[in-house]
Amino acid sequence: MALIVHKYGGTSMGSIERIKNVAKRVAKWHRAGHQVVVVPSAMSGETNRLLGLANEISETPDPRELDMLASTGEQASSALLAIALQTIGIESKSFTGWQVPIKTDDAYTKARIRSIDADRIKRELNQGKVVVVTGFQGVDEDNNITTLGRGGSDTSAVAIAAAIKADECLIFTDVDGVYTTDPRIVPEAKRLNVISFEEMLEMASLGSKVLQIRSVEFAGKYHVPLRVLSSLTDPDLPIEVEKHSGTLITYEENSQMEAAVVSGIAFSRDEAKITLLAIPDKPGIAFGIIGPIADANIDIDMIIQNQSVNGTTDFSFTVSKADFNRAVQVIKEEVAPKIGAKDVFVEQQVCKVSIVGIGMKSHAGVASRMFATLANENINIEMVSTSEIKTSVLIEDKYMELAVRALHKAFELDKEPENTGIN
């Protein structure tokens, strides 16, 4: 018998028929002798409907009230799931974030979990019940309802799994796992049987939409084995098959991971580049540029400072497209006149493509194979940034698909893995 957390996304909870299917799947695990906690999202479309109502009233609705409003979606879907479970003979009770309680800070609409009280969940599990806990929400110190931001139900599920010391957290979703890259761009993309947290973090932050990035951080921090798998299969799929399906995200490095140099290709179109030309190369200049940007609450992604020539250098960085106009304003009005930049050059038609793999740590030549592959396709690299387990390049965005496909092939990600990992 294991203690398992199931998480179901909005699509999986998208209709009464689908909620009944979720109940069947959960019942199967419960009847096999497992203790199960289920964390459902709101029915698909519901959160948007609620926020849409708020936006009809105000363009800038109060975040506290937005959380009060949006949290009702998960409360309703959780109650419906508990009813669906009871209807097929499984004892079940649903709980909101405040009832558990899941304590958070008071950063409404993007709160962070501080603590989870496992007592009530444990008590109900020990009475043989399936416990349903609303995803996405918690409660601050002053008993105000908070939400964790879009995709927050993933984080709720992982945090609950950590709090109750679950054996595994299963994220049921409308894809059947984590792929080497987006199959819409590379049809040969392969599902990974296993991926490390570090790699998943890079894949997630680089644009793979499978999991909310904070849930992966949480799982890594608290060593929660996490599995992404499909909720669209037959709910009566034998448990022995289901428990080995999808992609396992693990903190244990194993032989298969070491074998694979590159696990996947991630990409993001959400990049825009700003370059300050011919600035004086002296101490403090980088802070003089990045400081005002950070003060304006703009996140910076890649940063590059070139070798200086004749006492001046060029300085480039990228921001998300949503922050681009504000960043350009800060640079042109505040920074450039102050530090004496000769000119400011901006570009929005760029994208970032990254190769990710824990095996890169110990393998030389990975970056050079990446650069050679792109050179073969005549794709110019505008910026490069590296970490221990990824190498990212900024290129013209019209080349994105071509670059992803070429890299996917060059690193042989279209071949079947040699073994199926710890499955």
Add this chain to the structure above:
Amino acid sequence: MALIVHKYGGTSMGSIERIKNVAKRVAKWHRAGHQVVVVPSAMSGETNRLLGLANEISETPDPRELDMLASTGEQASSALLAIALQTIGIESKSFTGWQVPIKTDDAYTKARIRSIDADRIKRELNQGKVVVVTGFQGVDEDNNITTLGRGGSDTSAVAIAAAIKADECLIFTDVDGVYTTDPRIVPEAKRLNVISFEEMLEMASLGSKVLQIRSVEFAGKYHVPLRVLSSLTDPDLPIEVEKHSGTLITYEENSQMEAAVVSGIAFSRDEAKITLLAIPDKPGIAFGIIGPIADANIDIDMIIQNQSVNGTTDFSFTVSKADFNRAVQVIKEEVAPKIGAKDVFVEQQVCKVSIVGIGMKSHAGVASRMFATLANENINIEMVSTSEIKTSVLIEDKYMELAVRALHKAFELDKEPENTGIN
């Protein structure tokens, strides 16, 4: 400056446009210097939508989960109202039942309020905020969400008004007050400027749908002055006009009330009659009939036992149409064979018509005028039941409109009141 509770029904909250109108009306009271607590219902249709989803899953969904589900409607509408108030410059915060908290028993779907903590509401009011509190819901001792049953938001509003010692509780609704009878049946029906709690209680329990009956009980018990008025008027209606509009329900008897012998005509089609014929007339026989009915959780309305003849008597009672089949089953299978009833006679084509008036206490001849009026119309009376402030008759339901109109005229309710009461 007064401390006022406003309650708005589902129709008044039925769209974003209407919520904005509610905000305007509340803002007007706030700007006039009053402290205002607002208790909104769910947007019209929302509670039915939610319960409909549950019924798609199960014919008998778990009451605890139903409350978890249904309570989201008020939580959402309260947040939307707070946003609407903020948008027009009024500081506002919304609270759920558990946040206040409003403590109830654990009778899910029909819980009763035990206590309300006024501290948080008072604190926010004293900071100059309009406080929005979800209607319809509370929380039991074990922190489970409960609801107060259909129309429960009226009770929430009155209970909150009692807890914070409000000067008045204004129930804004889609009718403009309490009428001498239903204007759809008697176009000459007049709005009452003032009515006593006792009369209102009879009017409400006899089928006037204006207020949930428990809210009137609560208001009477805690001496909360209650006013029913329209939410469909111009929200910018001058406060001096609005505060004297609608119908005041009061515990203070005044001259106008004593002047009016009969305040209104109530009626209910929700009656069905069961008669046991020729039962032995001996002690304990009434309990032998009514006991098993009460054990089956069926509420009884009218009860009549005739004069016995030759040691046997007939015994009649009425139940609501929803309970009729179950009641007949209990009587035919359990009761009749045991007590030796000769036959059981049932009738569903009946209705109850009542005259209500606190003035009846001290006026003889009221019942006889009622009977004479019905006799003039050739309407046969099947049962009669009386209390200090009402007389009810059970008649064939096809005569209901005729009886109501005739009685309305006979008691001169279509005439203008002599004064406008305490307004």
